[in-house]
Amino acid sequence: MTTVASRFQGVIPPVCTPRTAEGAIDVPSLENLTRHLLEGGVTGLFVNGSSGEVTHMTNAERDTVLTTIAGVNAGQVPLLVGAVEQTTNRVVEEAQRMVSLGADGIVATSQYYAISNAEETGRHIRTVAASVDVPLFVYDVPVRTHFKMPTDLLLDLGREGVIAGVKDSSGDDVSFRQLLIGAKDIPNFDIFTGHEVVVDGALLGGAQGVVPGLGNVDPKGYRRLYDAAVAGDWAGAAAEQDRLADVFNIVYTPKAGRVSGNAAGLGAFKTALVLMGIIKTNVMSAPMLALDEDETAAIKVVLERTGLI
Amino acid sequence: MTTVASRFQGVIPPVCTPRTAEGAIDVPSLENLTRHLLEGGVTGLFVNGSSGEVTHMTNAERDTVLTTIAGVNAGQVPLLVGAVEQTTNRVVEEAQRMVSLGADGIVATSQYYAISNAEETGRHIRTVAASVDVPLFVYDVPVRTHFKMPTDLLLDLGREGVIAGVKDSSGDDVSFRQLLIGAKDIPNFDIFTGHEVVVDGALLGGAQGVVPGLGNVDPKGYRRLYDAAVAGDWAGAAAEQDRLADVFNIVYTPKAGRVSGNAAGLGAFKTALVLMGIIKTNVMSAPMLALDEDETAAIKVVLERTGLI
Amino acid sequence: MTTVASRFQGVIPPVCTPRTAEGAIDVPSLENLTRHLLEGGVTGLFVNGSSGEVTHMTNAERDTVLTTIAGVNAGQVPLLVGAVEQTTNRVVEEAQRMVSLGADGIVATSQYYAISNAEETGRHIRTVAASVDVPLFVYDVPVRTHFKMPTDLLLDLGREGVIAGVKDSSGDDVSFRQLLIGAKDIPNFDIFTGHEVVVDGALLGGAQGVVPGLGNVDPKGYRRLYDAAVAGDWAGAAAEQDRLADVFNIVYTPKAGRVSGNAAGLGAFKTALVLMGIIKTNVMSAPMLALDEDETAAIKVVLERTGLI
Amino acid sequence: MTTVASRFQGVIPPVCTPRTAEGAIDVPSLENLTRHLLEGGVTGLFVNGSSGEVTHMTNAERDTVLTTIAGVNAGQVPLLVGAVEQTTNRVVEEAQRMVSLGADGIVATSQYYAISNAEETGRHIRTVAASVDVPLFVYDVPVRTHFKMPTDLLLDLGREGVIAGVKDSSGDDVSFRQLLIGAKDIPNFDIFTGHEVVVDGALLGGAQGVVPGLGNVDPKGYRRLYDAAVAGDWAGAAAEQDRLADVFNIVYTPKAGRVSGNAAGLGAFKTALVLMGIIKTNVMSAPMLALDEDETAAIKVVLERTGLI
Numbered sequence A, B, C, D: 001m002t003t004v005a006s007r008f009q010g011v012i013p014p015v016c017t018p019r020t021a022e023g024a025i026d027v028p029s030l031e032n033l034t035r036h037l038l039e040g041g042v043t044g045l046f047v048n049g050s051s052g053e054v055t056h057m058t059n060a061e062r063d064t065v066l067t068t069i070a071g072v073n074a075g076q077v078p079l080l081v082g083a084v085e086q087t088t089n090r091v092v093e094e095a096q097r098m099v100s101l102g103a104d105g106i107v108a109t110s111q112y113y114a115i116s117n118a119e120e121t122g123r124h125i126r127t128v129a130a131s132v133d134v135p136l137f138v139y140d141v142p143v144r145t146h147f148k149m150p151t152d153l154l155l156d157l158g159r160e161g162v163i164a165g166v167k168d169s170s171g172d173d174v175s176f177r178q179l180l181i182g183a184k185d186i187p188n189f190d191i192f193t194g195h196e197v198v199v200d201g202a203l204l205g206g207a208q209g210v211v212p213g214l215g216n217v218d219p220k221g222y223r224r225l226y227d228a229a230v231a232g233d234w235a236g237a238a239a240e241q242d243r244l245a246d247v248f249n250i251v252y253t254p255k256a257g258r259v260s261g262n263a264a265g266l267g268a269f270k271t272a273l274v275l276m277g278i279i280k281t282n283v284m285s286a287p288m289l290a291l292d293e294d295e296t297a298a299i300k301v302v303l304e305r306t307g308l309i
Helices: A027-039 A059-073 A088-100 A118-131 A151-159 A173-183 A199-204 A219-230 A234-252 A261-275 A293-305 B027-039 B059-073 B088-100 B118-131 B151-159 B173-183 B199-204 B219-230 B234-252 B261-275 B293-305 C027-039 C059-073 C088-100 C118-131 C151-159 C173-183 C199-204 C219-230 C234-252 C261-275 C293-305 D027-039 D059-073 D088-100 D118-131 D151-159 D173-183 D199-204 D219-230 D234-252 D261-275 D293-305
Strands: A045-047 A079-082 A105-108 A136-140 A165-168 A190-193 B045-047 B079-082 B105-108 B136-140 B165-168 B190-193 C045-047 C079-082 C105-108 C136-140 C165-168 C190-193 D045-047 D079-082 D105-108 D136-140 D165-168 D190-193
Touching: A027 A059, A045 A059, A059 A079, A059 A088, A079 A088, A088 A105, A088 A118, A105 A118, A118 A136, A118 A151, A136 A151, A151 A165, A151 A173, A165 A173, A173 A190, A173 A199, A173 D234, A199 A219, A199 A234, A199 D199, A219 A234, A234 A261, A234 A293, A234 D173, A234 D234, A261 A293, B027 B059, B045 B059, B059 B079, B059 B088, B088 B105, B088 B118, B105 B118, B118 B136, B118 B151, B136 B151, B151 B165, B151 B173, B165 B173, B173 B190, B173 B199, B173 C234, B199 B219, B199 B234, B199 C199, B219 B234, B234 B261, B234 B293, B234 C173, B234 C234, B261 B293, C027 C059, C027 C219, C045 C059, C059 C079, C059 C088, C079 C088, C088 C105, C088 C118, C105 C118, C118 C136, C118 C151, C136 C151, C151 C165, C151 C173, C165 C173, C173 C190, C173 C199, C199 C219, C199 C234, C219 C234, C234 C261, C234 C293, C261 C293, D027 D059, D027 D219, D045 D059, D059 D079, D059 D088, D079 D088, D088 D105, D088 D118, D105 D118, D118 D136, D118 D151, D136 D151, D151 D165, D151 D173, D165 D173, D173 D190, D173 D199, D199 D219, D199 D234, D219 D234, D234 D261, D234 D293, D261 D293
Parallel strands: A045 A079, A079 A105, A105 A136, A136 A165, A165 A190, B045 B079, B079 B105, B105 B136, B136 B165, B165 B190, C045 C079, C079 C105, C105 C136, C136 C165, C165 C190, D045 D079, D079 D105, D105 D136, D136 D165, D165 D190
Antiparallel strands: none
């Protein structure tokens, strides 16, 4: 980590999107979840990300989510907001709308469905950056986009001031470390890991923070981990990471094959939040199934074992 | 092929989307292209498909494309229209808007970006089908969605009357043949291949027709191929297929790595249409690059060799 | 198909490798299977291929298999023999040993485990070809090697006389058709499909023959299909192909997940051969499991329905 | 890391295999390289691994490599030896031969070329373990085998005493952390990372050591990193890791596309060793090309910058 203060750093969870039993956005639950995160010590909020089921929401729903969170937050922490769409023109439309609704920073991926390459991706990111007047972060998530952002391109975009940083969910720890090393000499270029269980190593390598889906469930744990790392207490950070890795086992409780990988992970976060009394249902966006009673019981065991309920 | 007449059969090209030098939809060129296809003997038109750069268009652009084509077509041939979006709720919105603008049938893919499974995909397709009152076709294109539609699921959806057919761009010839065999006993369930160079074999195996991107360039060739197959002249069909496979070489003319795979294939179709005097520019949707002079010259050679100019 | 006679053409099944209950090569069963194939009208035999579990055999076992088949064949049809090893030096050793034991042609893949590229693969194939004095065929099987042989490279190797042909199990029907078209002008360069259910289309497109694993079970069916195609009776060829595609359903009988994909397909062939009285057990090479009683019963249903028992 | 002493721990480089200009194993250079590693403070040697081009060697060459290294080592550090073959019976043959030549432990992968599953893989590993009387380690390298070892299976095999540990080159940092956590409660079950640039984080998470290809070039650097970690000096470990990550840039010096990924990485190690005067040539196993003069010059720059020459 650089010792220079940055507006975007620390623990920035991607906020889950609660739904009512009928499938609408559950605004009171979303307000409650936002308060839970702020009270948990998060240093930012990532709105309309994958963990928020962004691609499962209509535009109207996305707008509701951002305005709801922004209302509760009231400027306490910066809001990073996803503009997650398939191609350049659509991302630009989405990014501009999100900025108009209060985004402090925009997060965009490479194109998907389209079969792109590095050259096109560079133009894509530059066009999006030029279309808004807030910082742009690249979200590298090849498991969804099926395109790995090249490290050289990310570093070039950082050096040129096109992007303010990267949220890395690439699962590629070698290129992540090389990104961290390359980023050390670039001012105002901050790297975040999206992987819940390797945060200690990421911070040791120089990451600025973490965007943990599991942070919805245990924001205080991630804040403790981050504070230990900032204090140079690496053994303490690793111990907290091991505890959080045990909490993360909630995503493996769904019965094999019953629900999709998407519905398993995000459904586990929502189910835990229901068990903790923070949101009202674990209903998922269509066509995802909610976790069932057995799966909920298994999650309860993990939460009890790790002291969360 | 079944001998039963079906509204959707034969040659149904996915219409390219011409743009002006400034990047707007070029309505007069699109009208001209539509006339070119109708005069070429096509039996249907596929609007807002991958070859039409559907995911690169804003909603307003998609609407313009459909209303333009529908205006020229004036009911001459049925219009299949893509509702290509990431997840269920968004596809439903898109499908309903397309039907309101004149779609005679809707074409939808499995989800993408989202990491789904067969069970969710079944619910996804059923929900979309229930949301519109025109026939729904599944577009199986795993190279873009990264999900191969299971043959069993497609056959189940056909038997239950949920879907009217499949456009197969899977590149998986084994499962395609099994789909064809399974579909033989299902009434009103029609299978189309999206692969330009294997149409003779697809029709021999029982396909109802073809959705060829290359059909923008040579609709008459595909109509001849189809007519030969219907007449049982398989050697004639194969000879025409070989000629069309040579025309298809235009997509391999771009210099390696200069443009993306997307921009190479679709750009070659557009460049050929410019050379043939049917549209005005070969400009691509952002961030794709247009083919350059050298690549255009190479395409001209192929068109001359195959008698298209 | 070219009308020029070629030594390698027609129906060339990859011979299964029967094992005894104790796991040794079952020589009498292998002799019986070889007789069954020759009596079924095959025009060649492919020894030590994937369907023969070549990579599951020790060198001593591979030698036994080739000498056994060569003994029964006694020169009636040509023997194509796999030299299936990871890298150049090992393939050369294997190819030379196979030639010394009676191979009339060698079949080699690209490298595997090693992470290669087109340039290296060209050198690999040229080195293997130079090491033996019998024709070399390339076996393109990316589902196993995880490398798709580039069509341009195959055509170059054919034009230069380095290879005598290709066995295509790529599952990529577009590149297969382009290979067929490119091969038409190259003398003594013969293309075979390895996919059991698309043989009619492959022959219509110009393939010289087929290497069907299912040909172990129904050699006469594949010979009928081939003869119909040679006679220009394409409707007859397609009808026979549809019947064979139904026989092919035996490979889908194993219960989902119980055995690997390998063990399902090859185990189905062996189990059918046991039911037909041609070999004694359906034991697989370690660590593959044999199909069980339920799966055997399901295969019996298919064989009865298609008239094979 | 556990504090319990284990025979296999620390820095265990996979030894490169020098070849003469004519392509034979260069025994004197291999002896010199072995001495360089021992003097560099390595705590073990990994013989016949991927970095040793094991799959590119004939059996005779593999034997020469092991006996040469064993001769120089003379029992100073334990020898882990790869038995890298496609399937069970072949791995058993290889493992037994390696043990007869002096292996202190065997390293085996899942099957490759064969399309396997978790159940078969379990039987595969158990059979190999039962065939030798030295410890067996699993080498998880899905980029080569195209099969990711399931974490649950690895932990089960560890608990049952079938395997003594895992060398992880999966590139999957999430499952690696979960393996580390699961392994903490299993005695005599040691986890090693094979990734050169994330060793500090791996050790912080509990890994027992590292198997770094780059350790051929800079064994002392990896020993310093390991010693810092054992001493709890995590900032020091991270600084050394950053320096080693810069050395690792030698693998990116080859011109794009000129040589394969394999030849780039292993060729860079060999070229560096030539520049350092430890081996005589950077010749690669067929069909890999050696790095050229320009690439060698670029590697020299890195070595000078990082103080290695």
